[in-house]
Amino acid sequence: MHAAEQALVPRLExxxxxxxxxxxxxxxxQLRAATRPEFGHFQTNLPLRLAKSTAxxxxxxxxxxxxxLRVDDLCLPPALGGQGFINLTxxxxxxxxxxxxxxxxxxxxxxxxAPSQRIVVDFSSPNVAKQMHVGHLRSTIIGxxxxxxxxxxxxDVVRRNHVGDWGTQFGMLIEQLLDEGGDDGDLDLPAxxxxxxxxxxxxxxxxxxxxxxxxxxxxxxxGDGQTVGVWRRMVAVSLAGFDAMYARLGVRLxxxxxxxxxxxxxxxxxxxxDLTEAGLLTRSEGALCxxxxxxxxxxxxxxxxxxxxxxxxFGYDATxxxxxxxxxxTLGADRLVYVVDVRQSLHFDQVFALxxxxxxxxxxxxxxxxxxxxxxxxxxxxxxxxxxxxxxxxSLLDAAEAKAAALLDERGSTLTGPARSATARAIGVGAVKxxxxxxxxxxxxxxxxxxxxxxxxxxxxxxxxxxxRxxSLLDRSGGVPGRVTMLDHAAEQRxxxxxxxxxxxxxxxxxxLEPHRLCGYLYQVATALSVFYEECPVLRASGDVxxxxxxxxLAARRVLATGLDLLGITALxxx
RNA sequence: GUCCCGGUAGCUCAGCGGAGAGAGCGCCUGGCUACGAACCAGGAGGCCGCAGGUUCGAAUCCUGCCCGGGACACCA
Numbered sequence: 001m002h003a004a005e006q007a008l009v010p011r012l013e014x015x016x017x018x019x020x021x022x023x024x025x026x027x028x029x030q031l032r033a034a035t036r037p038e039f040g041h042f043q044t045n046l047p048l049r050l051a052k053s054t055a056x057x058x059x060x061x062x063x064x065x066x067x068x069l070r071v072d073d074l075c076l077p078p079a080l081g082g083q084g085f086i087n088l089t090x091x092x093x094x095x096x097x098x099x100x101x102x103x104x105x106x107x108x109x110x111x112x113x114a115p116s117q118r119i120v121v122d123f124s125s126p127n128v129a130k131q132m133h134v135g136h137l138r139s140t141i142i143g144x145x146x147x148x149x150x151x152x153x154x155x156d157v158v159r160r161n162h163v164g165d166w167g168t169q170f171g172m173l174i175e176q177l178l179d180e181g182g183d184d185g186d187l188d189l190p191a192x193x194x195x196x197x198x199x200x201x202x203x204x205x206x207x208x209x210x211x212x213x214x215x216x217x218x219x220x221x222x223g224d225g226q227t228v229g230v231w232r233r234m235v236a237v238s239l240a241g242f243d244a245m246y247a248r249l250g251v252r253l254x255x256x257x258x259x260x261x262x263x264x265x266x267x268x269x270x271x272x273x274d275l276t277e278a279g280l281l282t283r284s285e286g287a288l289c290x291x292x293x294x295x296x297x298x299x300x301x302x303x304x305x306x307x308x309x310x311x312x313x314f315g316y317d318a319t320x321x322x323x324x325x326x327x328x329x330t331l332g333a334d335r336l337v338y339v340v341d342v343r344q345s346l347h348f349d350q351v352f353a354l355x356x357x358x359x360x361x362x363x364x365x366x367x368x369x370x371x372x373x374x375x376x377x378x379x380x381x382x383x384x385x386x387x388x389x390x391x392x393x394x395s396l397l398d399a400a401e402a403k404a405a406a407l408l409d410e411r412g413s414t415l416t417g418p419a420r421s422a423t424a425r426a427i428g429v430g431a432v433k434x435x436x437x438x439x440x441x442x443x444x445x446x447x448x449x450x451x452x453x454x455x456x457x458x459x460x461x462x463x464x465x466x467x468x469r470x471x472s473l474l475d476r477s478g479g480v481p482g483r484v485t486m487l488d489h490a491a492e493q494r495x496x497x498x499x500x501x502x503x504x505x506x507x508x509x510x511x512x513l514e515p516h517r518l519c520g521y522l523y524q525v526a527t528a529l530s531v532f533y534e535e536c537p538v539l540r541a542s543g544d545v546x547x548x549x550x551x552x553x554l555a556a557r558r559v560l561a562t563g564l565d566l567l568g569i570t571a572l573x574x575x
Numbered sequence: 576g577u578c579c580c581g582g583u584a585g586c587u588c589a590g591c592g593g594a595g596a597g598a599g600c601g602c603c604u605g606g607c608u609a610c611g612a613a614c615c616a617g618g619a620g621g622c623c624g625c626a627g628g629u630u631c632g633a634a635u636c637c638u639g640c641c642c643g644g645g646a647c648a649c650c651a
Contacts (some may be wrong), residue, residue, distance in 0.1 A: 036594075081594065295647090303648075306650055344647095345580090346647060371579095440589085444644075473611085516589080526600090530615065540610060
């Protein structure tokens with residue numbers, strides 16, 4: 001909640017009780033940011049909502065509330081809006097105090113979550129032996145941001161990278177490698193990716209090979225020495241490739257966060273045994289299935305969740321069930337967050353339902369699937385290369401960085417050499433990440449490079465620019481800013497009010513798992529800064545005005561830097 | 576067929592019970608002897624998919640329908 005709201009809400013609640021009696025205790029004032037500047041800073045619609053139960057017209061309600069409202073220390077005299085709103089304008093000195101409080105607080109006003117939860121965030125989860133591609137972009141970026149935000153507000157976040165290291169594809173991969181007589185010591189991730197494509201083609205066209213591939217899966221899962229050895233090296237090569245990509249993206253995922261599907265393998269027979277004992281499994285068409293109430297297939301028949309396949313193998317249903325149990329019982333999770341493609345929502349509905357039925361997912365533990373939409377090309381179809389292949393993440397970032405470098409030149413950036421290329425990388429990656437985070441995550445978005453890397457409008461580069469400009473200004477000031485002591489100008493007040501809204505913005509992301517709220521907030525701060533610069537000279541001012549404005553700039557810089565960091569975007573000093 | 580998402584300015588999207596529905600891009604008019612104009616000030620541009628309903632009040636909640644996307648048994 002906005003720091004000022006914390007102070008105002010109790011006053012409003014008290015006024016309601018004083019005016020209309022104790023039975024009106026607990027009415028939420030629904031204090032909101034004013035919808036228009038002339039309405040001040042905050043508004044409440046209490047008179048409108050109280051009109052009915054008090055049987056008084058809204059203006060009469062408002063009069064009685066105003067007579068009881070004691071906010072003189074915080075606000076200018078409250079005003080009655082024509083439609084039945086009460087409008088509140090903070091006193092400049094109160095606003096200044098709020099900004100100063102933010103300046104002396106590492107959390108910038110965010111109050112640590114109480115109680116702090118242990119939250120497991122499952123994200124990224126690429127497949128071994130495949131280069132990361134657009135399909136992994138959103139999970140990786142959104143998951144990293146959510147992990148950062150949840151951690152910032154005081155939760156104990158455990159990151160889990162549920163890499164696909166145990167699927168049936170390994171049969172054909174290993175079989176293909178052995179067939180080709182290749183040396184797995186020479187493999188890197190692109191070579192593995194190419195091997196995968198050759199194996200896939202052969203698997204689809206050569207039944208004999210397909211049979212051998214399936215047998216190879218059995219050998220792998222049975223622990224055959226040679227097979228497992230090849231598999232291990234494939235995994236190692238892949239993880240090294242992923243690490244490089246995470247470093248490039250600035251995503252905080254390490255080997256310690258990797259808990260691949262294979263890590264649950266030994267537990268799967270026990271999952272089956274326990275579910276069987278609980279009477280939750282039925283054999284159907286050779287597979288062990290759970291038929292849960294409320295799930296039907298396209299024919300209206302009961303829809304199974306397949307815990308063990310007819311061939312005795314396990315799919316992701318079983319793995320995810322084992323993972324839930326592990327995360328709650330062993331990791332001590334209070335909450336589970338899955339940042340996975342929205343198309344898997346039915347899967348998660350089923351898995352959560354079965355885990356609940358089995359008693360593995362108690363009601364005190366919230367399990368949430370944060371389903372994100374697809375990345376589309378400019379033709380509105382799933383993003384592909386001209387030849388129809390999936391777009392590798394590396395090539396996509398290459399293009400974004402090249403675009404950023406070109407724009408630096410175009411803008412006459414004075415940066416040269418390594419600083420220039422590092423900045424271009426930060427802008428390119430930041431632009432891609434911001435585009436991924438700035439819209440509602442549930443919907444698809446169109447990957448239009450020209451728009452993402454545009455340095456104007458609601459983009460990552462624009463926020464980076466706003467930060468760089470502040471950094472530059474503060475450097476030139478040549479001193480250590482003190483405190484905000486005056487906020488006489490409307491542009492100063494507007495900026496100060498926005499800055500004190502930082503905790504509310506971050507807390508709303510933590511509550512809703514919707515990062516675009518933070519993006520929108522930071523964008524508002526950046527635009528308010530532009531107006532502020534236009535109307536309020538800082539370095540050219542003198543004395544207390546200059547000092548106060550510098551402090552305001554410092555607060556803005558900290559808000560932008562912290563906000564960008566939560567989004568996983570580099571806050572640049574120069575551009 | 577069932578279920579889940581979407582449908583808001585020309586385009587990309589916010590807003591999801593309360594005051595003339597907002598932003599960016601694009602378009603038009605002004606503004607740089609620069610604390611970084613990657614900007615600012617202003618303007619044009621909307622039956623908020625359609626129809627009912629609930630409410631003092633609906634883009635927002637409910638119902639039905641239309642359009643688009645997605646999911647729906649052994650890939651993950």
